[in-house]
Amino acid sequence: MTRLPDPSVRPAGLADQFGRVARDLRVSVTDRCNLRCTYCMPAEGLPWMPRAEMLTDEEMLRIIGLFVRDGITQVRLTGGEPLLRRSLVDLVAGIAALEPRPKIAMTTNGVGLERVAHRLKDAGLDRVNVSLDTIDSQTFTRLTRRDRLADVEAGLKAAADAGLTPVKVNAVAMRGINDESVADVLAWCLERGYELRFIEQMPLDAQHAWDRSDMITADEIRERLSRRWELTPLPAADRGSAPAERFLVDGGPETVGIIASVSAPFCAACDRTRLTADGQVRNCLFSTTETDLRGPLREGATDDELLALMRGEMWRKRRGHGIGDPDFVQPDRPMSAIGG
Ligand code: SAM
Numbered sequence: 001m002t003r004l005p006d007p008s009v010r011p012a013g014l015a016d017q018f019g020r021v022a023r024d025l026r027v028s029v030t031d032r033c034n035l036r037c038t039y040c041m042p043a044e045g046l047p048w049m050p051r052a053e054m055l056t057d058e059e060m061l062r063i064i065g066l067f068v069r070d071g072i073t074q075v076r077l078t079g080g081e082p083l084l085r086r087s088l089v090d091l092v093a094g095i096a097a098l099e100p101r102p103k104i105a106m107t108t109n110g111v112g113l114e115r116v117a118h119r120l121k122d123a124g125l126d127r128v129n130v131s132l133d134t135i136d137s138q139t140f141t142r143l144t145r146r147d148r149l150a151d152v153e154a155g156l157k158a159a160a161d162a163g164l165t166p167v168k169v170n171a172v173a174m175r176g177i178n179d180e181s182v183a184d185v186l187a188w189c190l191e192r193g194y195e196l197r198f199i200e201q202m203p204l205d206a207q208h209a210w211d212r213s214d215m216i217t218a219d220e221i222r223e224r225l226s227r228r229w230e231l232t233p234l235p236a237a238d239r240g241s242a243p244a245e246r247f248l249v250d251g252g253p254e255t256v257g258i259i260a261s262v263s264a265p266f267c268a269a270c271d272r273t274r275l276t277a278d279g280q281v282r283n284c285l286f287s288t289t290e291t292d293l294r295g296p297l298r299e300g301a302t303d304d305e306l307l308a309l310m311r312g313e314m315w316r317k318r319r320g321h322g323i324g325d326p327d328f329v330q331p332d333r334p335m336s337a338i339g340g
Helices: 057-069 088-096 113-123 137-144 149-162 179-192 218-226 294-298 303-315
Strands: 024-028 074-078 103-108 127-131 168-172 195-199 231-233 245-249 255-259 272-275 280-282
Touching: 024 057, 057 074, 057 088, 057 272, 057 294, 057 303, 074 088, 088 103, 088 113, 113 127, 113 149, 127 149, 137 149, 149 179, 168 179, 179 195, 179 218, 218 231, 218 255, 272 303, 280 303, 294 303
Parallel strands: 024 074, 024 272, 074 103, 103 127, 127 168, 168 195, 195 255
Antiparallel strands: 231 245, 245 255, 272 280
């Protein structure tokens, strides 16, 4: 039986009541996006955050710096679409200058990455994950409501050329849309040396249309891939806090990952925390509450006061995300405004 720490004895740092400690900070640098993926956003987009509510680079760097001081070792930039933040290269450079320097990663749709991949690498970005659900151009256009597959392909290639490696590709499998072609995406990634991970679709769409019975499960993805390749699971002990169960493909060395966020949640090993573009700390993707840092920061809060707020938010982290519980409530913020 796992022994839980005594909740009356609160340790320093970004710990919660279940013995987890945050090491991985996801920063949403903007809620805007240049694609309109049907499972994420309506065709007309969303009411974007007013600029005045968004953290400036200086504010963001101060908060990230405090997180790093308190034990964060990896910062992942996301959004919205992080490449839409004009100051992104400077922001990366600012994070790379923090002591101790965290690892810096980015999750992007890849549109426009071709132009900026080398500059991001020079500024200190270590790795990218590019989201790509299909390699069929018509399906891509239908799914994202934009004809930009060629841009994403160019972005991926530029990322590999710039040394933002290993280049990872994230794909969400959806019934009747791309579920029949998951093997084609893997074949495509294997040919190019990209590491593919499939992710189960989660209840985070702005339209609140997610339906569990319609979700393509991790087991289904594995079964479909197994028709073409032999998949050998890598030892669970190698997984740590990483969400993907990884498999050697035909004996390796190539691998494919499957993230069963809904059917086999990995909350017990979660080491993540999140900062939104408008300065809210969220201890979970599925939180229905958050802690405001922007207000106190703009009113002159000291570093220690901000740290106390960040730690308090982590301490309140629930044991699990609770999808499937009878009282589960989807967060008001859609994925694009939380940062995936
Ligand atoms: N724009 C960037 C991108 O496309 O990677 C970063 C933000 S996007 C919200 C991050 C990831 O979340 C993408 O891989 C996207 O496919 C995924 N995503 C969005 N809605 C999702 C959902 N309901 N369930 C699972 N993944 C989702």
